[in-house]
Amino acid sequence: MMSRGLVKKIGVAGALALALGAGAAAADDIAIGVNMPLTGAFAASGTFVADGARIAADEINARGGVLGKKLRLVIEDNKSNPTEAAAVAEKLIVRDKVPVMLGAWGSSLTLAVMPKLMQYKVPMLVETSSSSKITLQGNPYVFRISAPSSLEAENLAKVLDKFNIKKADFLVINNDWGRGSATDFSAMLKKHGVEVGLVEIMDQSAQDMSAQLSKIKASDSDTLFITAAVEQLTLVLKQVEALGLKRQIITTGGSQNPDQLIAQAGKATEGTMHMVFFAPWQPEKSAYPAKSEAFIAAWSKKGFDAAGLTESYRGYDGINVIAAAIEKAGVAEPEAIRKALWEIKAEGLNGPIAFQKAGPEGRESGQSVPATYIGKVVNGKVEVLQ
Amino acid sequence: MTRLTPIIVLLFFASVPWWLTDQYLLHTLITTGIFILAAMSLNLLLGYTGQLSLGHVAFFGIGAYTSALTALGFDVELFGLFRVVHEPWPPVLGLLFGTLVAALCGFVIGKLSFRVRGAYFVIVTISFAEVTRLVSLNWVELTQGPLALPGIPPLTIGFPGLGYMTLWEKTENYYVVLAFIVLAYILIKRLVNSRFGRAMIALKGNESLATSVGIDVTRYLVIAAIVSAGMAGCAGALYAHYIQIIDPMIFMFLNTVTMVIMVITGGKGTLAGPLVGGLIFGLAPVVLRSYVGPEIQWILYGLLMIVVVFVLPQGIVPAIEQWFNRTKAEPLREPSVAGKGERA
Amino acid sequence: MNVDQLLQHLANTLIMGGTYALLGIGLTLIFGIMRVVNFTHGELYAFGAYGLYFVSVVLGMNFYVSILFAIAGGMVLGALIELVLLRPKRGADIDTTMLLMIGAWIVLQNTEHLAWGSIAKSIPSPFPTEPLVIGPISLSWLRIFVFGVAILLIIATYFLINRTRLGNAMRATFQDTDTAALMGVNIRAIYTMTFALGSGLAAAAGALLGPVFVVTPTMGDLASLKAFAIVILGGLGNITGATIGGFILAFVEEIGAGYISSGYRDAMGFLIIIVVLLFRPTGIFARVERIG
CATH class of the missing domain: 3.40.50.2300 (Response regulator)
Incomplete structure (x- = not known):
């Protein structure tokens, strides 16, 4: 048992060195993980959010992307299930090496992902979840633009x-x-x-x-x-x-x-x-009427159901905030994006987005104050x- | 096959973390390994005693929840009468209790469900798994129900005086799972080759004959169920501490079906069957994922299951063994289609 | 205890019980005559619901006609499953056919997923949405219709089995396959027809409940499990048992959800199975032997 432990440590070092070597290769686009329920009980809602996120990414890429690179959304299905949501986060971080994620729609899904954020030190923008627990746990990688209940x-x-x-x-x-x-x-x-x-x-x-x-x-x-x-x-x-x-x-x-x-x-x-x-x-009464009207137009142009707008705007706002943070960070690295998120002042469809500190001191989560x-x-x- | 084959296979898998750089693939190997362990335990019932238990995931889930709750602690009021408070214990004890509680459940369920056979047995075992799922879903005070049970601590191994280590890294978890598979393999091998194992196989062949020569059928079946459930519980516990989150969907019927497919495809009633089947179906999603969606992947699984029942009713391992033996005996002969159905 | 609430629960029970009975009869028929535990039963139920959605919403045909199409579609699919999977394996042991059925279940469910997507579909019905109010009880017209059709189908099935030549042959096969074959019954045809009939009843249940609820690719799973519970309650292969079992399950679920805990609604059926098997392993109304 002991000799195996030693052997294993050497193995870890070797694997780590190789992994680092692989990670150093420059990517020509910036991957953003999207962890959404596309099947199961919340399929309709999760699909709308993902569609909203796609519209935002397309618009940003049409404008030339972020830091001169195109955004690439890696959208994965968490099947409306917490364990699956954690597995999806693991996959997005370890396999796709995304520096930041959007997700995970439901509160229980988001709460399931949160330990993974701590483990791998990757920030996540929470677009829908409303449980008050999310921002009170002392997880500094959580930034929420949706309203707590x-x-x-x-x-x-x-x-x-x-x-x-x-x-x-x-x-x-x-x-x-x-x-x-x-x-x-x-x-x-x-x-x-x-x-x-x-x-x-x-x-x-x-x-x-x-x-x-x-x-x-x-x-x-x-x-x-x-x-x-x-x-x-x-x-x-x-x-x-x-x-x-x-x-x-x-x-x-x-x-x-x-x-x-x-x-x-x-x-x-x-x-x-x-x-x-x-x-x-x-839309004329929203905080930024021109933006709201443009989004509604883009949504209907894609042929999506207008009923989904109350949901899809979250994905749109979410990706825009993430893109702004990457731009501000100047580099698509998790820690830089996390720091940049604190400084974001964005114009969201819901209203102004800026993060306030919430939760235990020293490891606060970010919470924006949306309109209802x-x-x-x-x-x-x-x-x-x- | 030679006696050396298992050793060579073991050495190969022991070397994997040395050269495999893709951490996600290693992660997949770990979860696959855990499912292989569960499939091996199912094989004990399905393959050696011939009882098609379709509630096997219940023991896996019970092991997972028991171990997680032992490690996390709980505070539950029973029937509004008295409170049970449990302080968090080390995860290794969770693993132990997970195994024991699952084995105990195997005893109780075995006692109950072996009173019936065939279709009744199958439906009873499914019902049992559904009840465990619904209890885990609704006993929110204990299991947190659909809110899931996150933050399960990873295992800490070690001995007093020699130091301890907590299994945070994938490589460490990989070796632990590998070690458990080796242990289970040896255990099943010894069991099957014992008097007990021969009796089990006898009653699979002909239950009434086995009864008439004085084998206490139900007793043997219950013992097999206890061992099998305990192993499944142990696998579940490993799963909980590795994944670090569990929710009631762990009990879903599809998980049992996955184990059944692994055993049937690999070869029920063979030692290597669940290993081969498990590797195929554990790693297939990684390969298939880049080409097809999950629906097509499952359609392929379903079709494969049907094809196996039709073409290779004994599974892959016996087919390869036959082919191997035949080519060895008559080296000049054209290797025919794996001598299908000869042992049916 | 509130009497009005109890009456409403009883009314709900009656309405759900009809469709549960339909599901149970289909499954028990197949088991009784063919000795096959049909894991595709729930998928036929989903198939019926999607069939109704396809004909009435996508093709825009009349609602009532669409229900007939959905049932017919279920019967055809059932016959196909029997011909392709079960006929070549006739005489195989019960576990082998069960594995085949599990494979077919996975294929069917995921094909539905692929064909319709995972977002729930809802089927509009031609009934007024204002409920029928009788004293303290409110019932939607759609549910009354569902109940009526379910009862009609149950009576038709009884008639078919007890009063027709086909039914005679089916009962003969049920009692003794070999003797029935010797007496000139075409066993192969009986098997195909039985499976088609059982599948048709499942599809009917799906088509009836589709408009009441929503249609999703995984809707069949719970239906299968409930059908198992009903059939165990009534005894495998016992049609009267399955009919009564359907109503018992609906009653226990409704009362359990109303007075104990709504979360355990679906658990009630399985708890009953376990209790029944503790005291009467062959079901409440069983006559068949214990080892199936």
Whole structure:
């Protein structure tokens, strides 16, 4: 055993020397890893984000790329599964040698990737995940442009009196995203004197929520908060209508694609409200109207479904921020990009992007403060309330 | 094949980290090795006793979760009555407990499911694996369910007084997995060649005959299940500490199917079968990945499985052995299509 | 306990039970007559759902006609599987055919993935979205339709098996293949027809539930597992058992999800299997021998 240990150490040294030698070869493009759910429960959302990222990369490359090199997106499917997300990160870092990544959509997926970032010291831009845990763990390689659910809840609190809520139930997806949202929104509601009733969970692959909804139907709440991605949400809304459940419905998380809901669940969506982070229904009111309109035009030119805009903008913003950081770093190396990310002031479709420190001192994560909007479905069209 | 073949193969694989510079390929070899270990354990049931257990991934997952939770610690309230608090222990103890708990589950499940045979047995084993998956998914307090269990510490090996080392590097993990495969190989070889092994093979051939000559069939099957489950649990534990994250999808049926494909293709009931099958299916994704998407890759796996059942029902290893023996005996003879089906 | 809630749960049970029974009957028929554990059953279910999507959404045909096409498509695919994979291996042991079926399952599922992509498809139905309200119970018209068709298909299957010449031959094969062959029953044809019929029922279940839920390439996995649970409950090869088993599974799932924990909804079926096998290893309604 001991002699083998020695042998192995020599082996490690040899392998390391060879690996370093291989790594020194100059690449003629800059690879960016994209870790997204392209199959499984979140396939629709992950695909939209990846498409948004592609548009950003194409635009940047058309302008001549970054540091005189073309951007090359290495998009890998994490199958909506945490272990797979970690495996994808391993592959992107070790095999494709990407200096920076975008990902991994879901909170549980992102949390699964985070130890890999620490291990290999590669930064990742988090574009969708909302669990508050992500930026509080003391992982200095995490930079998030999406809203933590606590921020989402605070933004809702500002206009809470509009909704006249006395008692609220929750129906949330069973993962870090759903559970985190239930915790943060309940805390906010209780603080404002609103009673919290049932908190029902549903598996990410569940299709029949009748049992949970029947239980909610028997409660005396006036409002139902739902956190789920668009496919599941479509089913929930259909089943809400089928069960004759009359509640004020507010959905959170920004992955609802309201137009897709209207197209697929029809009248069941009437009157429902959705917290989103990009309002493509009124680009003129966004922080940078010209950019929003240009992105919407590029999106429709590619023939993509307009319903995906509330999701795809994340990929677009994400790649633009990463490109800006590489430009600022002057070199496509993980540590340089990580440092540069702290100095970024970017114009995102969601609004200005700049990272503030979050989490334990000395190993803070970056958190940008995005805007939130509430869209309400009125006569089959989305009206922006806030 | 000569007696030297295993030694030569072992020396070759021991040399791999010396010349393989691609760390990702090494990573793939490690995970493949872990799956080979699991496939070897399945082979004990499937190949030597002839019981098609399709819930094998349950033991793999139980080993992984037990080991991870032993190492990470937990704080659980049972039935709202009393709390069980467990402080983190060294991962090596996790490996031990993972193996033992999986073996215990093998005993319980064996006792229950060997009451039935054939189709019932298959469905019972699948159901058992599904229940373990759903428990791991829903017992969030213990397993964190779909939130996954991240941050599992890597193994630390060593002896008191001689120093310890934590297995962070791929090369170190590679040798540990290789060592476990060698151990499992020797264990299975001795087991199969013992009185116990001969009894197992006898009851595979004809269960009622085996019963009539006084073999306590169920007892032998349960013992085989215990050993097999323990080995699978050990593989699962190695997996958890190497990958450092597990979630309920570890229990998915497709993982069992992967093990079954490895064993069937390589040659069930042979010592080398799971190794050959495992290497083929463990490394195939790396090769195929650059040419085709994962769907086509799985379609190829499925087709290959069908083809193997039709053309090489005994698997690759017996076919090669036959070919080898025949060419040795009659060197002038044209090597025919691997003497298919002769042992069927 | 809230009576209104319980009534709603019971109504949900009845509606799901119909399609579960359909799934179970298809699987148990194939097992009973052919001694094949059909791992492709769930894929036929998915095939039915995609078939409906293809004919009614992509080709734009009438919804009801499309359902017939989907069922017919399932029967054809089933017959093909039988002809290509099972016929050459007739008489092989049960494990061999099981491995073949697992291979076919993998091929079919990934072909669906390749053909349709992984993003869920939704199928619009011609029914009004306002539910039918009877006192405290609300039921969607679509689900009532699904239930009605499922019951119709179950009755038709009973009729086919108990009142027709084909059914006679199938029952004869079920009881004793060799004797049936001696009596002039064309066993090969019976096998193909059985597999086609069982597959058609699975495709029907898929086509019926497709519009209720969404259609995804992996939807068949859970359907297969549930069909296994139903069949074990009722006893392998027992059609009445599978019918009742379907309703029992729906009941246990619904009550479990409503009163115990929604997360364990899908676990209920498997827990039942384990309990049943502890006390009655051949299923609640079983007459067949224990060692299958």
